[in-house]
Amino acid sequence: MLETIKRWMGSAESKGELTLEELTREVRNNPIPRHIGFIMDGNGRWAKKRGLPRTAGHLAGMKRVREIIRSADEIGVEAITLYSFSTENWKRPKEEVEYLMKLPIEFLKSDLQELIDRNVRVQMLGAKEETPTSTYRALVEFEEKTKDNTGLILNFAINYGSRDEILQAIREIIDEVQNGNIDKEQIDEQVVNQHLLTRGLPDPDLIIRTSGEMRISNFLLWQIAYSELWFTEALWPDFGREAFYQAIYDFQNRSRRYGAV
Numbered sequence: 207m208l209e210t211i212k213r214w215m216g217s218a219e220s221k222g223e224l225t226l227e228e229l230t231r232e233v234r235n236n237p238i239p240r241h242i243g244f245i246m247d248g249n250g251r252w253a254k255k256r257g258l259p260r261t262a263g264h265l266a267g268m269k270r271v272r273e274i275i276r277s278a279d280e281i282g283v284e285a286i287t288l289y290s291f292s293t294e295n296w297k298r299p300k301e302e303v304e305y306l307m308k309l310p311i312e313f314l315k316s317d318l319q320e321l322i323d324r325n326v327r328v329q330m331l332g333a334k335e336e337t338p339t340s341t342y343r344a345l346v347e348f349e350e351k352t353k354d355n356t357g358l359i360l361n362f363a364i365n366y367g368s369r370d371e372i373l374q375a376i377r378e379i380i381d382e383v384q385n386g387n388i389d390k391e392q393i394d395e396q397v398v399n400q401h402l403l404t405r406g407l408p409d410p411d412l413i414i415r416t417s418g419e420m421r422i423s424n425f426l427l428w429q430i431a432y433s434e435l436w437f438t439e440a441l442w443p444d445f446g447r448e449a450f451y452q453a454i455y456d457f458q459n460r461s462r463r464y465g466a467v
């Protein structure tokens with residue numbers, strides 16, 4: 207019996223036995239998730255294992271961001287959302303926060319042209335106006351220079367927290383009711399969606415979290431009601447194209463029932 211169960215599980219979740227070439231072919235031959243969210247965790251541990259400062263882990267993490275953008279673009283994913291800095295991350299040591307705030311500026315210098323060439327549209331989720339001026343300028347420049355692009359939507363969740371986002375939506379909806387624009391009875395899921403930072407985007411089909419932690423950490427709480435969750439022990443700086451396509455392959459082999467049978 208146990209062997210039978212193991213066989214069933216084996217067919218539902220692959221075991222990484224395919225080569226990258228086979229995996230890419232399989233993934234391309236099946237429906238691609240439209241929107242994928244990433245909780246990029248484990249940069250600090252990756253650095254510690256190598257006797258490096260935590261910032262070295264974040265730099266290595268940024269290089270993986272580049273690889274994931276390319277990999278998503280090449281198989282036709284519509285949107286990816288990268289949890290890059292949460293509203294709770296301000297509690298980290300000052301030097302680490304400063305370093306994390308510099309990364310978008312570095313990324314702008316190194317990658318903006320490639321993103322434009324790939325027709326990627328960059329958007330921000332979160333209170334970017336509360337970031338340091340130089341970071342804010344880089345974030346706005348990303349958005350401005352790519353706003354007419356029609357390919358992959360690349361959302362950087364920076365200074366983002368899902369509960370804050372929901373609270374803001376509640377306040378805006380109350381204003382709408384008080385101004386007489388809508389009745390209380392008209393508030394439905396669509397109205398809420400329109401007041402979230404992700405308005406216009408499909409809900410994520412798949413959420414990937416690295417580093418073995420099995421938490422959502424205040425990321426897209428409303429939007430992930432029916433998302434598939436995929437966790438890996440790999441630390442973010444070790445998470446590359448192969449692991450990403452493996453996650454999509456596993457996703458494609460799951461059955462989504464949305465509460466039905």
Ligand code: FPP
Pocket residue numbers: 246247248249250251252264267268271289290291292295306309310313362417442
């Ligand atoms: C969590 O790992 C990671 C972060 C808080 C930062 C993630 C940022 C990047 C991967 C780079 C983003 C790039 C751009 C261009 C914005 P952790 O530090 O909590 O790791 P730990 O749990 O091992 O300590």
